[in-house]
Amino acid sequence: MKFSSTFASTFFVLFCCYLGVEPAVLGIDYGADTFKVALANPGRPMDIVLNRDSKRKTPSVLYIKGYERLFGSDAVSVSAKRPENTIFEAKTILGVSYDDKIADSYRRKYGHKMLRTGDGSIVFDLGLKDNRYLSVQDIVAMQLRHALELVKESEKINAKDAIVSIPSHFGQFERQAMKDAIEISGVNPLGLINDGSSVALNYAMGKEFAADPVTHMFVDMGAASTVVTVAQFKSKLTKVKGVSKNVTVVDNIGYASDETLGGSEMDNRLREFIISKFEAANKDEMKKSVRDNKRAMARALKEANRIKTILTVNSEVHANLESLHEDIDFSLKVTKAEFEKLIDDLASHFANTIEKSLKLTKMSKDAISSVVIAGGGSRVPYMIQKLSDIFGKDKISRNINADEAGVIGSVFRAAGMSSQFRVKDIRLRDSYGYAIQASYEEESSGLFGKSSPVKNLILPKFSTIGVKRILSTTRKTDFTIDFESETEDGFELFATASISGVPDAIKKNDESLVLNPKPEIEVSYTLNKFGIFEVTGANAVFNMTNTAYPEYLEDLKKWNKEQADIIKASKSAKEASKSSSSESGSSADSASESSAESEAETPKDSKTKVPKSRPMPTEQKEFITKRIPLRVRYTLTKSNALTSSDIKSSTNIIKRIEISEENSRILSTAKNNLESFIYKLKYFVEEDAAIEVTNEIQRKEILAASSEAAEWLENNSELEKPTLFDEQRKKLEFVYNPVAERMNYYKSISTKMDDITEFKRQLSDTENSLVEFTGDNPKWFNKETTDPKFIPEIDDIEKLRTELTEKVEKVDDFVSFFQKTIDNADKSINPEIPLTEFDKVIEAAKGPMTKLQNKFLNLIVKIQTAKDDLESLSSKSASSESSSSESPSAEVESSASESLDADTDADDEQKSPEAGDNVHDEL
Incomplete structure (x- = not known):
């Protein structure tokens, strides 16, 4: 797939x-x-x-x-x-x-x-x-x-x-x-x-x-x-x-x-310039060398960086270092020319x-x-x-x-x-900037069996990073390769690779089949994605006679013969098919009379089956290459690589530091929250809004709690448990929250009164719309003149108006009662009436109002539809009378037409309420 x-x-x-x-x-x-x-x-x-x-x-x-x-x-x-x-x-x-x-x-x-x-x-x-x-x-x-x-x-x-x-x-x-x-x-x-x-x-x-x-x-x-x-x-x-x-x-x-x-070198030279000027100007006043003062040297370096940055765009800059060393102030003007002179040799x-x-x-x-x-x-x-x-x-x-x-x-x-x-x-x-060469002893050979050293530049300077390469040598014995990296003084050893298992690899092969007694040793190496040199493996490579090659040749000959037989059989089948086709082309009468005889005499060759072809044998080479993996032990002779345990240890210490920092952050937040709350309460009792909802005793309690918490914080600021600071803050919240709630209560009354006003405005708009439409359509809202089917809905609307009037009276009664209670209330204690009561009385009145609005809108749609139907009937009737006066000969036909129209109008009147419902649904 x-x-x-x-x-x-x-x-x-x-x-x-x-x-x-x-x-x-x-x-x-x-x-x-x-x-x-x-x-x-x-x-x-x-x-x-x-x-x-x-x-x-x-x-x-x-x-x-x-x-x-x-x-x-x-x-x-x-x-x-x-x-x-x-x-x-x-x-x-x-x-x-x-x-x-x-x-x-x-x-x-x-x-x-x-x-x-x-x-x-x-x-x-x-x-x-x-x-x-x-x-x-x-x-x-x-x-x-x-x-x-x-x-x-x-x-x-x-x-x-x-x-x-x-x-x-x-x-x-x-x-x-x-x-x-x-x-x-x-x-x-x-x-x-x-x-x-x-x-x-x-x-x-x-x-x-x-x-x-x-x-x-x-x-x-x-x-x-x-x-x-x-x-x-x-x-x-x-x-x-x-x-x-x-x-x-x-x-x-x-x-x-x-x-x-x-x-950085420019900063260093500028710092040296500043310190030299300081020493020259204050050598008689200093008791100790400024160069031993780490803070002074750090400040001078920071100032040097600032000077360098400013001089890139300005011609001069003033350095001011207060109490640089032993309470000695120092100021200095540095020009661009002086700076350029300091770095002239860098050019x-x-x-x-x-x-x-x-x-x-x-x-x-x-x-x-x-x-x-x-x-x-x-x-x-x-x-x-x-x-x-x-x-x-x-x-x-x-x-x-x-x-x-x-x-x-x-x-x-x-x-x-x-x-x-x-x-x-x-x-x-991407390239690597240092050459790497491999050094190893060539396998002993010749009359005296002496070996000679070999140096091979396996990675020239600026070799490609990420490409795999192979070092090849021919030998029968195990050996060691030294890898040397380019330095300023030549090449320096940094790693070795011991290649072993060559004799064992030789023994694994049939000597009669091996063409090269000494295998070719391939050592794979690369500069990995970090640009770090590494040996990735080694193989012993043998060129050998392929034992399957003779069988392959024999099978190939057999296959070629099979293909010739298939071609011959296919040709015979085609000829038999042509012969059969010519016989079937004779007259229909002859064919029908001798059909049974012809079937009996059909030669067997015409039914000869063509043999199926098999795939061509897989190609075999006379000689093959066989690779046997060797053992490689790659060792850095001079390495700064951290071990896995070192990396794990470093990772753990960073995690511990991060956990400690998080705990410190939580502790600091708890302390800051307590300190800011203490500060808040100190001035809170002086606010007009707080004075309005508290008495003298309550304000003294708040101040006392704040002072007590401040003293506790001063004596216990070194504690490291955030919960202790949170507990102190909760004690303050215990005396603060009731006052804050009362302040919010009295502040929110005006908003609740606005909600009442908005509700009454919506109610007034609904009532005005109802009165206006009723006044414009009196006969439709009069039970004696309206269509009987509208009477139930008119009754429902009247009931809802009555119910709504009662609800509104309750809202007014609640507002009046609430105002009296507030006017006479002691604001230093919690209010008797929760503000949620406003929401309750408004919601109780909103239900009938919403029903009234929906009922009224539905009735408007139906009445408007009925009015449109009547106007349509009147128009048709006038048109019919006009036609009758102009064509008396068509009286009978017109009469019949009127009868039909009357029936149709009656049907329309029956359907009109449904039409009204449909229109209402669409609206």
């Missing part, structure tokens, strides 16, 4: 909804300075998800102390006061070892308490409960999980499938660390994408390309690094589901990066990175069609000028959203991988 693609898509969406999973996908651009999230939801355009501040990007900052966390701008706001518990730029040390120069620079910049683990990784000591340390992966995972929460809060969607963009220069360790962070966070990764590739995808989304490739350069200057990507674009005719169509091909042919060139880094990217991709500057700028560095005019100096202003392009191109490209990639979206068909070839 075949299902349409529409049915399959619909079923998938419904199934996802049943499981509580949304078919929507995400793109996450996790940067060192900020992160952005984009959502693709079926039926809606791709767009950025807003955060809690309604902003399109969120600072990549986490504050954590105990089990309390703050994210984004909230974390930034406390960073100057709590620098030791605020983590900035965790991405820059993701996958970095403790002894790396990048980690050392990070420590000097932020001063966090960082520890070295047994494998050399970094963990933070942030004073968590149970002396728990947090890895960099934990920090990143919390921020990615926060991104999912923002999607849920903003879009009311529980989406988890995502493409995450990463710096192109990420190697095996960084990619592994990001993979582990994603797994801890709960994001379901569709894959990683190089940030340069995501920007290139965004560039291709709205453009068409020719068949000849065109080359563009993408310069992405972020907070932590600068990546220069060279990509080619072209259109290619290909078959999709049997239909030829043009698709866009985006090829990331290579890139270069500088991890020291970014906005050479910039030029070197561009030159390196051209060299690695074997491109010339003239081959670059345009230079597209992305990232936060696009707002630094000095860097844009340097870029223009290299390529010329005409080649500098700003036709993408520099801030959001990466995240939109990522979500586009995610949508293109899902069957739920119809997006432009763009084929991306």
